[in-house]
Amino acid sequence: MKKIQEEQLENQDIEVRLVIEAIYQKYGYDFRNYSQAHVKRRILNRLNASGMTSLSEMIHEVLYNSKFVDLLLMDLSITVTEMFRDPSFYLALRVEIFPLLKSYPFIKIWHAGCASGEEVYSMAILLKEEDLYSRTQIYATDFNPLIIKQAKEGTYPVNRIKEFAVNYQKSGGKNAFSDYYTTDNESAKLLDSLKKNIVFATHNLVTDSVFAEVNLVICRNVLIYFDRQLQDRVIRLFDDSLPSGGILCLGSKENLQFSSYYGEFNPLIAKEKIYIKKYPL
Template identity: 50%
Template sequence: MSPVAPHEVEDIEIQLLLEALFQRYHYDFRHYARASIKRRLLQARTHFGLPSLTALQERVLHDPEMLPQLLGFLTVQVSEMFRDPAYFRALREQVLPHLRTYPSLKVWIAGCSAGEEVYSLAILFREEGLFDRTMFYATDINPDALRAAEAGVYSLDRIRKFTENHQKSGGRTSLSDYYTADYGRAVFDKSLRTNVVFSDHSLVSDAVFGEMQLISCRNVMIYFDRPLQDRAVGLFKDSLARNGFLGIGSKESLRFSRHAGAFADFVPEEKIYRRREP
């Protein structure tokens, strides 16, 4: 029998570890882009000082308290408020005038991470006079991320960038109106959370939970393989009201999805689409 190369052994270990996570905890990373998931698992192995991915699998299977730490590696928690300001400017100037015609609105932030985009949209809708008639659904699979999002506390050294992005997005107020500085932290006003529901939801396995006028899912699908991207786009299609809007990340595309025909370009340069009439 010919020897197995180390990278082939690692690939087997990854497959077994992802299957173990699914069977034991019902977190399904089996259809995430393999190169990305491999890089993050190797980082986790190093962080925990383990000799192999098999050892990492054994630890997480027998120590449930280790799961949240591993999820921190497997789910990307890198974002900022008003990230890609032109996207938020396009929402403000081109999408919200259409949403203004609805008596009530539902907005889904899928893969909300630590909440930066949630507060960005809450502030934008408040500035445009739509906050009070809007319910925001902020979802993620990482419970630690959801707790951070609900707390709305960020390091003060991030605020300069947040403020710059907010201004570039067409902000009508000062970002400082929405937070208080406290011991090196910026604590965002709890009034921004009055219309927000934070909830666990997986694009891999969960179903439609409401009819939305706007879905923003940015820089999430980039970590999925093609079949899982297709599932997510189908979920968004089924979740959008007639003529509802979908925003995705700048490096993402609907082009290869079998559901692409359900969407029309709306602001193509900012990856904002509109649900076609059924």
């Protein structure tokens, strides 16, 4: 019995690698350096939901059915997010990081891996309340064009608003959260004025390169899905995008400690995983 299980596991792992390889060769999206355990779970979940009987059948779908590929890319995107996720992080931005940015005549922010945009709009609200938004440019990127489309719309199910509002208050929000959206019975649409200085675009951290120099990079809960080699590639992108004194914000369970670029940064607010790029000696 044990032997059968182990052989099935071996075959399943080979098939998962073939699915990933097919996506890469056909569409250029590269998941080969993502967490194996994670990618496998996502692909098997899709297999169960699809009614297909095997991963080998899925490879055929990947090659010939672009609708199915859209689904699979959505499965492999990191879509779980919320406005002001980890309120203490946004409070730290407001109280400790914005005063550093205030001296700049123009502020550029890169939000890498922005998913459906909740945290980008959180940043826009924060900047507005601190009178910085009018001289800020935010680049919000994700590899998945479908998710970037959602992000641009800035419309969220109304049943999520309560959670967003609680986070907003905890993060030091100065107004009523309801000031920032209009609503019908089903959805809440964030104000267009929040979108004014945001450029949403596709950018793939795995395969694309640096596109701008920015003062602040936010990339939270993305690196945890990558292996060490890919983490290093991405941190190098951030390093190359930031001037000395630039700020890098990671997710609460991510850190630079094991990166080859650790020496380029100093922890600024260690608890919130906020780093500052060192000045040359």
